[in-house]
Amino acid sequence: MNAVLEPLPPAARARLAIRAGEWTGHTSGLAEGHVQGNVVILPAAQADHFLRYCQRNPKPCPVLAVSEPGHASLPTLGAGIDIRTDVPRYRVWRHGELVSEPTEIRELWRDDLVTFIIGCSFSFEQALLDAGLPVRHIEQGRNVPMYRTNIATVPAGPFNGPLVVTMRPMLAGAVIRAIQVTSRFPDVHGAPVHIGDPSLIGIADLARPDYGDAVDVGPGELPVFWACGVTPQAAITQARPEFCITHAPGAMLITDLLNHELASF
Template sequence: MRNARHVRKLIRQGAWQSHTSGLASDHVQGNLVILPEAQAGDFLRFCQRNPKPCPVLAVSEPGQPQLPTLGHDIDIRTDVPLYRVWRHGEMVSEIGDISALWRDDLVSFVLGCSFSFEFALLEAGLRLRHIDQGKNVAMYRTNLQTQAAGVFHGPMVVSMRPMLAKDAIRAVQVTSRFPNVHGAPVHIGDPSLIGIADLQKPDYGDAVDIEAGELPVFWACGVTPQAALVQARPEFCITHAPGAMLITDLLNQQLASF
C-alpha cells in the first residue's frame, strides 16, 4: 500500500491496527505525543533540547485534532493505527480511536520517524532486515541521557538495523541528509557501550537476526518521549504504540537537507 490517504482511510476505519513500517514508503511518518496544554511548553523545550531523538514536524493548536501542514484531511484522533493512553506515567490502555478521550486543552506533537529515512536507505539499495522479515524495527532503551526540560527527562531510545560495515558507511551518508527524521546513527557496533545487554531482547518492537560479519547500527528513536513520559508522570497523555505511526502527505524527499 503506497497511497498515504488510502492507508489513513483504512486506519480510520479500524482495518489496520499494526505497525506501519513499509506502508506508503515514500511518505513521511511521524511519532505522536498528545499532552494537556499545561505540560506542552515544557515538552516543546524538551524536544528543542533533544532534536536527535525528538525532531518536531508539527505542533497543533490546543484542542484542534487537525494538522493541516501534514495533510489536509488528517484527524489525529483516528488516523494512528494504535494509541497508548497514559495516566501518571503508567500505560493504562491501547486503543485504535481516541475520539472519546479528546479534550479542548490537548496539544498534539508529531515527531520525525526513522521509517521515513528507511525509504532513502532502500532507494540506495540497502536491505533492511525487519522489513524483509515483516517485523517492527527493534528499539532499545540506552544509557545515553537526554537533556531535561521541566519535568521531562530520561534515557534515549534507539532503533537498530544490522548491516555489513560497507553498508553501514553508506547508511551514515544517506541518513545524514535527513536531520528532521533523526539523521545519522548515534552508535555503531558494541551495544554494551550504550547500555544494551541483549540485542535479542528489545524494549520495543521485534528482535531480528544479526548475521556473520554484520554490525548493529543504532539511530536515535522517536519512542524516546515515551521514556520521558514515564519519568515526568503527567496526569494524562496519549502516544502512538511503538511502530504504529501517523502517515502524512509529505514526501520523504521533501525533508532532505541536501
C-alpha cells in the same frame, strides 16, 4: 455524465484504512515514500515544557508539527488528518502509567490537548533501500527493534529520561554509505548515534528489544543504532503527567509529506 473520481493518494488511502479499523499494526512499509510521524498528545499545561524538551533533544525528538490546543487536525501534514482516529494504535498514560492501547481516542479527546508530531526513522528507510542497503525488519516483516540506552537526554521541566534507539544490522562495508544517506535527513533522526558493541550504550541483549521485534543479525554484520522517536515515551514515564496519549511503538501517523522533501541536500 458522471464525474471521474481521482484515486486517493497512498497516504490518504492508508489513513482511511486505519480510521476504519482495517489496519491496527505497525506502519513500516505502508504508503511508500511518505513521511511518518511519532505522536505525543499532552494537556496544554505541559506542552511548553515538552516543546523545550524536544528543542534540547533534536536528534530523538525532531518536531514536524504542533497543533493548536483542542484541534485534531494537522493541516501542514495532510488534508483531512484526524489525530483521534488516524493512528493504528495509541497508548494512553495516566500519571506515567500505561493504562490502555486503543485504536481510536475520540472519547478521550479534550479541548486542552496539544498534539506533537515527531520525525520517524521510517522516513529514511526508503532512501536506504534506494541506495541498495538492507533494512532487516522490512525484509522479515517485523516492527523495527527499539532499545532503551544508558545515554541520558537533556531535561526540560519534568521531562527527562534515556535515549531510545532503533537498530538495523549491516555489513561493515554498508555502514559508511548508511551514514551518508541518513545524514541527509536531520528532521527524521539523521545519522546513527552508535555503531557496534551494544553494551557500550547499555543494551544487554539485542534479542530482547524494549519495544518492537528482534531481527536477525547475520555473520559479520554490525548493529547500527539511530535515535528514536519513542524516546518521549521514556520521558513521560519519568515526568508522570496526569494524562498523555502517544502512538504505540511502530504504529505511526502517515502524512501527505514526501520523504524526499525532508532531504537537506
